[in-house]
Amino acid sequence: MRVIILGSGPTGLLLAHALAKLNHPTLQIIILEQRADPVDPTGAGLGLWPHSVRILDQLGLLPEAKKLVPEMKTSIHLGPHGGLLSESNLFDRIVENHGHPFMFFERAKLIQLLYERLENREGVVLAGKKAVSILEKDDVVEVTCEEGPSFVGDILVGCDGSHSIARRFVESGLRQYPALSPTTAVGKVKASAIRMPSTPCLPFKATFRCLFGISQLPAGLDHCAMIETHDQGVMIQLLTSDDRTYFLLYEAKTQQDDGLQTTRYSDADAEAVAKRYENHSVGKEGKVTFGDLWKNKIRANLFDLEEGVLSQWFSGRVVLAGDSVHKMTANLAFGLNVSLEDVASLTNRLQGLLVTQHATRPTTSEIEALFADYQAERYSRAKTCVEMTGLYTRFATWNNVFFKWMNLYVAPRVGDMFVADWVFSWIPRGGVVLTFLEESDPKRGKVKYLH
Numbered sequence: 001m002r003v004i005i006l007g008s009g010p011t012g013l014l015l016a017h018a019l020a021k022l023n024h025p026t027l028q029i030i031i032l033e034q035r036a037d038p039v040d041p042t043g044a045g046l047g048l049w050p051h052s053v054r055i056l057d058q059l060g061l062l063p064e065a066k067k068l069v070p071e072m073k074t075s076i077h078l079g080p081h082g083g084l085l086s087e088s089n090l091f092d093r094i095v096e097n098h099g100h101p102f103m104f105f106e107r108a109k110l111i112q113l114l115y116e117r118l119e120n121r122e123g124v125v126l127a128g129k130k131a132v133s134i135l136e137k138d139d140v141v142e143v144t145c146e147e148g149p150s151f152v153g154d155i156l157v158g159c160d161g162s163h164s165i166a167r168r169f170v171e172s173g174l175r176q177y178p179a180l181s182p183t184t185a186v187g188k189v190k191a192s193a194i195r196m197p198s199t200p201c202l203p204f205k206a207t208f209r210c211l212f213g214i215s216q217l218p219a220g221l222d223h224c225a226m227i228e229t230h231d232q233g234v235m236i237q238l239l240t241s242d243d244r245t246y247f248l249l250y251e252a253k254t255q256q257d258d259g260l261q262t263t264r265y266s267d268a269d270a271e272a273v274a275k276r277y278e279n280h281s282v283g284k285e286g287k288v289t290f291g292d293l294w295k296n297k298i299r300a301n302l303f304d305l306e307e308g309v310l311s312q313w314f315s316g317r318v319v320l321a322g323d324s325v326h327k328m329t330a331n332l333a334f335g336l337n338v339s340l341e342d343v344a345s346l347t348n349r350l351q352g353l354l355v356t357q358h359a360t361r362p363t364t365s366e367i368e369a370l371f372a373d374y375q376a377e378r379y380s381r382a383k384t385c386v387e388m389t390g391l392y393t394r395f396a397t398w399n400n401v402f403f404k405w406m407n408l409y410v411a412p413r414v415g416d417m418f419v420a421d422w423v424f425s426w427i428p429r430g431g432v433v434l435t436f437l438e439e440s441d442p443k444r445g446k447v448k449y450l451h
Helices: 009-020 051-057 064-065 090-098 108-118 165-172 267-276 288-293 337-357 364-396 401-414 416-422
Strands: 002-007 027-034 045-048 075-080 084-088 103-106 125-127 131-136 140-145 150-153 154-159 205-215 227-232 232-242 243-254 297-309 318-319
Touching: 002 009, 002 140, 002 150, 009 027, 009 337, 027 150, 045 051, 045 108, 045 337, 051 064, 051 090, 051 337, 064 103, 075 090, 084 401, 084 416, 090 416, 103 108, 103 243, 131 165, 140 154, 150 165, 154 165, 165 318, 205 267, 205 288, 243 267, 243 288, 243 297, 267 288, 267 297, 288 297, 297 364, 297 401, 337 364, 364 401
Parallel strands: 002 027, 002 154, 027 125, 075 227, 154 318
Antiparallel strands: 045 103, 075 084, 131 140, 140 150, 205 243, 205 297, 227 232, 232 243
C-alpha cells in the first residue's frame, strides 16, 4: 500500500514517522512538499502537552526532543500596565498530574528534528512538488504536481494546512479537483464528473489575528516562563528560554472575514501592529515593553487566527488531518496536539487494516469505512478543543465586561493550579496514543490516562 502525504509540516512528518513504525513490507510513504526546502523556517513556537510527549517517546524521538526545549518554570499573568495578577508553578503541577512536562519548541527546530530523524528522508520527502490536482480512480488516487510528475497511491492524506487542496477535493464531492472545464480533454474522467469549480466559502473564520515572532531575551523578563499581559482587545503572550523570547500578540480584528478569501498581511502590516503596541507593557511593573522585543526581533509574521472544524473529513481515498481539517487560536497550544492525535488515530486504523489485508490492496469501501471510523473518534474532541481555546482567547482579551471582571478579579483567586487540575487535565487524560507501540520511558502522574 502506498500512502501519499501532502505537506512536510509537523503533522505530515509525524505521520510519516508513525507509519514507518508499522514496519510493513508493502507500505510505501511519500511526502509531497511545495516548498523548495522541506524544513520550513517560519513561525515561532509549538507546544506539546504530556499526552503528545508520550507519542514522541513511542516514536523514539523524545531524548533528542528534550534537548531542544527549556524547562518551563513559572506562569505569570499581568494587567495592562504590568501589575501582577497571579504567579504560579503551573508547569510543575502539569508534571505532577501527568508524569511528562509541557514542552515548548521553536517550530523550525522541531521540524528539523523530525526531518533529520526520518529514515530515507530524501526518498520520502519530495520538495518543490506543489499539488495542483487530485483525481480519484476506481482503485487509486492520483496527484499531479505543478511542473509534473504525477504520483499514484492507495491513500492521500492532506496535511497541507488551511489552504489545503486535499480539503477542497473533499468539499467538492467530485472525483477530480479542480474539476475539468468543458474545453479540457476528458481523458479517462467521465463527462458526468466535469464541473466548473465555484468560488468556495472558507471553512474557517478569523475573529483574531496574531503577530508571532522570536526575539532576543531582554533584561527584566523571567527566564523559562510564560508571561501573559491582558488588556482590552489584546493579549500579549511570551514564552521565554534562557536567551530567547517567543512572543504572540493576539488582537481582535476590527473587520470580519467575508468568507471568500484569507487576509494576507505584509511586513508593513506587521510593522504597523508592532508600532501600535510598542509602548505596551509586557513585563512586571511595566519594565519591559513590546517595543523592546520588537527592536531585538529575529523574525516575525502577522497571521489571521482561523477557527473551525470541518463536518466532513474524507472523500473516497482522500482524508484530512491537522490544520487542513481543524483550526484554532494559539493561546493554549492545543493545535499541534490535536493534529498529533489525528496522526495516532489514523495510524492505529491503518495498522489494523494492514494486518488484515496481508498482500492484498484495500478496496475503496474498506478505506472509506476506516476513514469514517477515524472521523467518528476525532471530531467531537477536536471541536471541543477549538471551542475551548477560542473561549480562552476571548476571555484573555476581555471580549466582554464579564470576561474582564473574571480575568482581573476571579481568575487570580482561583489560580492556575485549580485550572490545571480541573479544567485542562482532561486534555492529556483523554489523549489518543499509538496502540501498537510501547513507551520506552513511561511516566505517570496523579491523573490516570484513558489510553
